[in-house]
Amino acid sequence: MTSNADKGLLIVLSGPSGVGKGTVCSMLRKLAPELVYSVSATTRYPRAGETEGINYFFKSKEQFRSMIERDELLEYAEYVGNYYGTPRSFVNETIQAGKDIILEIEVQGAMKVKERFPEGVFVFLMPPSLGELKNRIVNRGTETDDSIRNRLSVAADEIRLLEHYDYAVVNDRVEMACERIKSIITAEHCKRERILPYVKSLLEEVR
Amino acid sequence: MTSNADKGLLIVLSGPSGVGKGTVCSMLRKLAPELVYSVSATTRYPRAGETEGINYFFKSKEQFRSMIERDELLEYAEYVGNYYGTPRSFVNETIQAGKDIILEIEVQGAMKVKERFPEGVFVFLMPPSLGELKNRIVNRGTETDDSIRNRLSVAADEIRLLEHYDYAVVNDRVEMACERIKSIITAEHCKRERILPYVKSLLEEVR
Structure with missing residues (x-):
């Protein structure tokens, strides 16, 4: 396969606080053991x-x-x-x-990485709905109402950052989200730009 | 999930003669029964x-x-x-x-489709090597040497068409090629551009 000869990919996994980045990353360690974790x-x-x-x-x-x-x-x-x-x-x-290496990071950090590593694959983990996001934050049971309102407002701002990402993965079910991330990595390896050097060597064979 | 509300994708699967487009498509019918075939x-x-x-x-x-x-x-x-x-x-x-609908087609046809359907996802099926392609053509056992040389030359020209495609999938093993195509479809559904309308409705919830 061509991609073995290529450089690996940096996959930056980010998303609003409380969306479940850590849970997805833990599951991904099981489902994609070939990935390196930053x-x-x-x-x-x-x-x-x-x-x-x-x-x-x-x-x-x-x-x-x-x-x-x-x-x-x-x-x-x-x-x-x-x-x-x-x-x-x-x-x-x-x-x-x-x-391939995956970096799980808060949205502010992801934007800094993008400045220095624009060739990274930027994946934004999305809540199935903001209502669901609110439930997840409440169920942590460690925060006051003011804090919850503040975090929701921050989350809305964070979700607007999606425009800077390449992909959005809805975290409706953790396994599904992981499968989508794995698919994105596979697809990125199949992109024409990555395969062209291999093709050039193929065409040499035919001469 | 957001993509259910969206339009489906047209996936155009093409590649050089003899690369195994038909075999991949047959296997894909089993592995991806949710796909519609043109x-x-x-x-x-x-x-x-x-x-x-x-x-x-x-x-x-x-x-x-x-x-x-x-x-x-x-x-x-x-x-x-x-x-x-x-x-x-x-x-x-x-x-x-x-x-989603998949169209298996020769390279000339794929280029015509691209003129009329540039928003399609164009996937180029690649031989693992042109040597392997030659073996496959020879093993059909129905052609003269001249015909083989001619087809190989045509194949080299066809492979140069990769530059017009979005993705290249190496057909080293049929199941692997199918999994890559499935991953490309999943990844395309996760592209930011497709998710943005869903996000806008999310942000309405928070107000």
Whole structure:
């Protein structure tokens, strides 16, 4: 197959808070074990059961700031006093090895990645309806009414970001969403632009 | 799901002679029974076991010429003294009903369809190598060496037509090729452009 000779794809999976990005990604790890998952760097402390290089690359604040300075991050953000970011080297090495890598990220981070990696495949995970999104947020049971209203308003703003993405995948059922994402990856590998170099070598055979 | 409310897709499956378009389409009928298959009109006589409206719409030459005059064909061609063509109405009605329709067609016909239906999804079936293509043609056992050379030269010209297609699917294994075609259809339904109308209705909910 031609695509083995090619570079891998960076698939950026994003979508509004509460849409189920994490659940989809967990299921995708089972359904698409050939995919590599981007590992973030963070300055927060490891939680019980978290492993260096698997869950995160754990860094001191000094180390993280040094990565920022040396432009070693595809994107980064500060959240509740800690840094989180996507090491550029891990993504590049995976792609150069011809493997596809998936990056699960909030919408703000996805837009930063798009600036630096426009050739990525940007997939937007959609709630089946905003009513459903509201239910999911409420059912977490950890937030006040004001907070819920605020998150819904943020979610509406986030959904408007769909226009910057290549694909939208409705998360009506997790397995279905995963199958759609797998299909998108397969289809992207079949795009004419990726196959043309292989075709040129074919035509050499016929001479 | 959003795509149910949308129009279906016209998928045009083409590729060089001998690449296995017919075999892939037969397998696809089993693996993707939800797809509608475009039925051609022809002036040739029905063969044993062929059924009107299933294998072909059988027409007299007078009827066929009248269809041409009334612009009722998406494309047509004359081959060994008979007309073959794609009735426009069958394709349009299927798409309007929200169903996807697949049209298996030679490369010349596909290019004619593209002129009239640029919004179609054009999939080019590729031989794993031209050496393999040569083997397949030889193994039919019905042709002279000159004929084989001629067909290979035609095939090389046909493969150059890939540049006009959206996707290339390598027919290394029939089931694999079918799965790739199914993935392309799924991915096309997830394209941002198709989902945007659904999103607009979502955002209405939040106000």
